[in-house]
Amino acid sequence: MTLADIFEINDPICIEPAFMDCADNEYTRFLLDGDYSAAKLLVDENEDPMAAAFLEEGGWTVTSFVFRPFSVEVLERFEALDGDIYQEERSCYLAALREYYCGEIVKEYPDVIEDNREGRYEMIESLFDSLNLRQDAGAKTESPLTAIDFCCGSGVATSVLRDIGYETLSFDCDPALISCGIQKKRLIPSRAMCLDGTRASDFCPKCNLGIGLMLGDISNFNADMWSDIIYELFTLSEKTIITTATKPEIEMVAGWCADEGRRYKIIENDRDPIYDAWVCVSEE
Structure with missing residues (x-):
């Protein structure tokens, strides 16, 4: 409608x-x-x-x-x-x-460049399966589990979440990537937004799962911006999955988890050593 x-x-x-x-x-x-x-x-x-x-x-x-x-x-x-x-x-x-x-x-933005690389979907799917997300989504509940894809890019992770049973909501601050995701059928227009992640809670409801894949580069120079985004992610999600390319970046994320009193664990991931080499899974 x-x-x-x-x-x-x-x-x-x-x-x-x-x-x-x-x-x-x-x-x-x-x-x-x-x-x-x-x-x-x-x-x-x-x-x-x-x-x-x-x-x-x-x-x-x-x-x-x-x-x-x-x-x-x-x-x-x-x-x-x-x-x-x-x-x-x-x-x-x-x-x-x-x-x-x-x-x-x-x-x-009618003319877009495909930013997805071969095998990326399967890498994310394998990671999510290892974290039992498919099993969680398949559990008998009154309504589907909900997920928000923070900084979704062109929506590869969103499409995985949707395919394994989550009701998704996605956003990114780059309109060209949003356009790409819609045109490639990875993002659904009625479930996607162009947003500044530091204001996510103004526009998004709370969800069962929040993800932020390929976050970075996170450094001392821009840590304040990333912490604001990640605190929004914590505010909105019961369970949160964040991936980064390097160990120092994920250690910064772990520190923010600790600051918010979240239970967390760090996992090294060899499925995609370029972007998702380190994974932080946290819960309220």
């Missing part, structure tokens, strides 16, 4: 240029500056407002309140236009919103 389907409109354009901008209150002000002739308000299953669409001369403009507070001024504009109210599950709207922005990314 797309934003157009949800609002029953043609060719909607989000006023926020990028997914992360949906958290910026400035776009509420931009919206209120418009001249509109019709409006639609979208509420979730709890009847909380989560988005609105306004019709202006150039077409329908959509704005989202799933990551920022709803505005009384927006409600007043909606009521003044005698707008229509629509209802949808929040998870369905979020999926449509992610799909919209992924579509915009693919339009902006």
Whole structure:
């Protein structure tokens, strides 16, 4: 289901240029500056407002309140236009919103270079099997186990997680890699985002498993940035798997695990000595 389907409109354009901008209150002000002739308000299953669409001369403009507070001024504009109210599950709207922005990314980056190398999928699959992730995903539960792929690149690890039974959510800060993953069918547009990892908890729900593969280069120079990303990973995930190329890097990760009071173990991995030579598995 797309934003157009949800609002029953043609060719909607989000006023926020990028997914992360949906958290910026400035776009509420931009919206209120418009001249509109019709409006639609979208509420979730709890009847909380989560988005609105306004019709202006150039077409329908959509704005989202799933990551920022709803505005009384927006409600007043909606009521003044005698707008229509629509209802949808929040998870369905979020999926449509992610799909919209992924579509915009693919339009902006149509020509991509394949960054996956032969055998990478199998190396990750073997590592995950050795850590019993397939067994965990196959356990009888009321709903599928959830996983977030931090710094997902073009989505090779995401595709492995999905194939072994996890419900995945993925993000990377590089839109070209997101575009590549979508075009290569490793990333699903409704389950992928272009995000700054230091703000992951603003946009992602908690999950059973969080992974960060091929992290690095982690050094004293950029340790603050990486620690912020990895602390976000810890905040969101019950179990976390992080891989690095070198032992000093994984030892820094282990230190951050200890700082957060997480139980952890370090494993040397010979499946991919270039990127995943060292593995840190931690739990809350």
